Amino acid sequence: MITRIAARSLLAGAVLISLAACGGGGSSSAGGQAAPSGAASGGAGTAGGPIAVITVDPSNPYWKAEIDTAQAEFKKLGYEPTTSAHKNDPDTQNQLIETAINDKVKGVLLDPAGADESVAAVQKLVDAKIPVVLINAEISKTGLAKAQVVSNNAQGATLGAEEWAKAMNYKGTFVELFGKPSDNNAQVRSDGYHQVISQYPDLKQVGKEIANWDRQTGQDKMESLLSKNPDVQGVIAGNDEMALGAINALKDKGKLKNVKVLGFDGNPDAVNAVKNGQMVATVLQPIVEGTKKAAGQLDSVIRTGQTGVADEKQALDCTLITKDNADQVNNFVLSGG
Amino acid sequence: MSTTTTTPAPPGAPAAEEKSGRSRFNMNTALVEGRALIALIIIIAIFAILSDNYLTAGNLTTITKQVAFNAIVALGMLLVILNGGIDLSVGSIVGFTAAVAGNLFRGVHVPGTDVTMFPSLWVIIVLSLAVGMLVGWINGLLIARLNLAPFIVTLGMLYVARGLTEVLLNGQNITNELFGQPGLNNTGFFTIFASKPLGLPLAAWVMIILAIIFSIVLNRTPFGRWLYATGSNERAAQLSGVPVTSVKTWIYVLSGLCAAIVGILQMANISSATADLGTFYELNAIAAVVIGGAALSGGRGTVRGTIIGAFVIGFLANGLVIVGVSPFWQKVITGAVIILAVAVDQIQQIAQRRRSAARAVAAAKAAASRREMAGSRS
Numbered sequence: 099m100i101t102r103i104a105a106r107s108l109l110a111g112a113v114l115i116s117l118a119a120c121g122g123g124g125s126s127s128a129g130g131q132a133a134p135s136g137a138a139s140g141g142a143g144t145a146g147g148p149i150a151v152i153t154v155d156p157s158n159p160y161w162k163a164e165i166d167t168a169q170a171e172f173k174k175l176g177y178e179p180t181t182s183a184h185k186n187d188p189d190t191q192n193q194l195i196e197t198a199i200n201d202k203v204k205g206v207l208l209d210p211a212g213a214d215e216s217v218a219a220v221q222k223l224v225d226a227k228i229p230v231v232l233i234n235a236e237i238s239k240t241g242l243a244k245a246q247v248v249s250n251n252a253q254g255a256t257l258g259a260e261e262w263a264k265a266m267n268y269k270g271t272f273v274e275l276f277g278k279p280s281d282n283n284a285q286v287r288s289d290g291y292h293q294v295i296s297q298y299p300d301l302k303q304v305g306k307e308i309a310n311w312d313r314q315t316g317q318d319k320m321e322s323l324l325s326k327n328p329d330v331q332g333v334i335a336g337n338d339e340m341a342l343g344a345i346n347a348l349k350d351k352g353k354l355k356n357v358k359v360l361g362f363d364g365n366p367d368a369v370n371a372v373k374n375g376q377m378v379a380t381v382l383q384p385i386v387e388g389t390k391k392a393a394g395q396l397d398s399v400i401r402t403g404q405t406g407v408a409d410e411k412q413a414l415d416c417t418l419i420t421k422d423n424a425d426q427v428n429n430f431v432l433s434g435g
Numbered sequence: 436m437s438t439t440t441t442t443p444a445p446p447g448a449p450a451a452e453e454k455s456g457r458s459r460f461n462m463n464t465a466l467v468e469g470r471a472l473i474a475l476i477i478i479i480a481i482f483a484i485l486s487d488n489y490l491t492a493g494n495l496t497t498i499t500k501q502v503a504f505n506a507i508v509a510l511g512m513l514l515v516i517l518n519g520g521i522d523l524s525v526g527s528i529v530g531f532t533a534a535v536a537g538n539l540f541r542g543v544h545v546p547g548t549d550v551t552m553f554p555s556l557w558v559i560i561v562l563s564l565a566v567g568m569l570v571g572w573i574n575g576l577l578i579a580r581l582n583l584a585p586f587i588v589t590l591g592m593l594y595v596a597r598g599l600t601e602v603l604l605n606g607q608n609i610t611n612e613l614f615g616q617p618g619l620n621n622t623g624f625f626t627i628f629a630s631k632p633l634g635l636p637l638a639a640w641v642m643i644i645l646a647i648i649f650s651i652v653l654n655r656t657p658f659g660r661w662l663y664a665t666g667s668n669e670r671a672a673q674l675s676g677v678p679v680t681s682v683k684t685w686i687y688v689l690s691g692l693c694a695a696i697v698g699i700l701q702m703a704n705i706s707s708a709t710a711d712l713g714t715f716y717e718l719n720a721i722a723a724v725v726i727g728g729a730a731l732s733g734g735r736g737t738v739r740g741t742i743i744g745a746f747v748i749g750f751l752a753n754g755l756v757i758v759g760v761s762p763f764w765q766k767v768i769t770g771a772v773i774i775l776a777v778a779v780d781q782i783q784q785i786a787q788r789r790r791s792a793a794r795a796v797a798a799a800k801a802a803a804s805r806r807e808m809a810g811s812r813s
Contacts, residue, residue, distance in 0.1 A: 156606050307762055308763075313705050322497065322756035322757055324497075326759070351493070370611070
């Protein structure tokens with residue numbers, strides 16, 4: 099406890115100094131595994147101390163992978179990470195950030211709740227002189243966060259849509275399952291899909307429903323959509339959970355064989371579905387890779403004042419997962435490549 | 436005494452009077468339920484006109500299945516609401532039961548050993564249902580014995596059970612394990628629980644069976660009478676010897692059981708145990724019960740009404756998708772229908788109260804004039 103308090107006061111000073119004298123060069127070593135920070139000298143900034151990892155929802159496999167990676171990474175770098183989740187609610191996010199500020203954390207790794215809604219929250223951290231790195235999703239303002247490491251949803255969506263359109267043989271009817279409207283990735287992915295699909299006039303959308311990223315909602319909506327369009331030939335879903343719900347509905351009606359389903363995220367159940375041919379493709383977001391990068395950059399900022407990367411916004415490309423490479427995917431990591 | 440002598444009644448009269456009283460009561464309930472039924476018929480008619488795909492056998496089966504999950508939870512909720520309580524924890528119990536069952540499929544590691552136990556299919560089902568009842572029992576104990584407000588207790592349990600669900604699942608959906616392994620004697624989950632006896636999904640059969648049982652329990656057993664009595668006037672019920680505390684505890688156990696049944700069925704339906712399973716089910720269930728003519732203050736409500744209420748919500752949700760109403764407007768319309776249904780109910784209640792008050796005044800006047808006449812005669 100005493101070391102923690104000592105560490106905190108030291109760190110607060112260190113952060114101030116490091117911000118005042120930016121770019122002191124990476125002097126201290128990050129190798130000391132969980133070294134008591136009190137022992138380290140108060141130079142330009144040292145590794146160690148509390149880090150707040152604020153993400154969306156640990157009950158979802160995708161974000162669980164993000165949280166686990168962040169925790170492991172920060173522990174390896176010698177920090178004490180705490181994790182919390184805002185479930186895409188800007189208000190909760192605000193509270194968590196205020197808590198982190200009061201807790202005098204050394205840095206924040208944030209998966210923001212909405213591009214516009216999160217600007218004010220990030221500004222608060224900037225005012226409190228706590229460095230923040232964004233992961234997974236971006237905010238609409240630059241110059242606040244030290245870095246924004248996001249997966250390129252637009253690029254991923256075009257990849258997926260291209261593969262799916264090919265499987266459809268560039269013609270036929272389809273329905274769309276849309277994610278949570280408050281999450282801007284829902285729109286980004288939908289736009290990406292339609293950018294590709296609109297090039298093929300023989301692909302006709304006959305229905306679109308919001309299924310809130312949720313499997314059961316996806317299934318319910320798909321069942322109703324199937325009653326309306328019994329002969330639908332394709333499904334594009336904004337994420338894997340909704341796609342898996344649609345697959346359940348199709349299976350139930352014995353129609354899965356004739357319908358091409360597209361997912362997004364690359365979560366384990368979806369990868370299995372791709373393997374056994376129930377899903378045409380899914381798009382793997384490099385969340386583990388991205389989280390590692392983001393954690394490394396936050397560590398660099400704390401130690402040296404700089405991320406060591408030229409651009410604030412760093413888009414990581416997504417990977418298409420088809421039957422060909424599905425067995426190389428293990429919990430959001432594509433091995434071999 | 437004088438009245439009996441002045442109007443000598445035949446021996447069968449009291450029974451006849453009671454009968455006519457009951458039939459009047461039935462007519463009133465029929466009116467209340469009729470409202471939900473009328474709403475249902477209007478909804479079906481509108482969508483049937485707007486879309487050819489609405490009233491097809493396939494779509495009706497789909498709706499019935501979707502309705503069944505809500506209806507089963509709503510049946511448990513009905514018992515609680517009849518008592519004047521509320522159970523906000525049912526959605527979380529749905530998720531929690533599925534998570535427990537999923538983990539049992541995955542095998543239970545015996546602490547301190549290298550042994551992992553794999554219970555057989557029916558042991559898994561029974562244990563999971565028991566867990567749901569246990570959660571309900573805790574609700575019931577806190578509410579009945581400690582006299583805590585049902586809203587608060589079950590709201591707390593909503594968080595506790597959802598949190599435990601997330602703990603059990605630890606960010607992973609349980610999917611493949613549900614198929615079981617032949618060597619472990621836990622296969623066949625989907626062949627049983629996702630089956631369609633006589634073309635109707637199992638969930639629908641369970642709904643029908645439970646509706647029959649619940650309606651017998653409510654109308655033909657002491658427990659049912661006690662429940663209506665405690666809901667109308669708890670103090671009076673207690674004074675007349677109704678075991679109020681145990682009735683109160685049991686309804687939460689039964690509500691937990693209903694939610695647990697849905698947890699198992701829904702897990703089979705979406706073929707996975709997910710952390711979000713059952714979210715907002717409590718609100719849909721309450722809506723079904725209320726549309727079905729139950730009073731949130733307790734003492735009034737029927738099984739038939741509740742089932743119809745669940746169908747109103749189900750037919751509406753499905754119809755809005757089939758007709759192609761914008762998803763944003765779907766919510767607005769659903770909410771408006773719930774409010775409208777309850778508003779009509781209230782208006783009807785007020786009118787009924789006025790009518791019966793008028794009747795009572797008329798009866799009192801008649802009695803007074805009879806007394807006067809009798810007085811003048813003597």
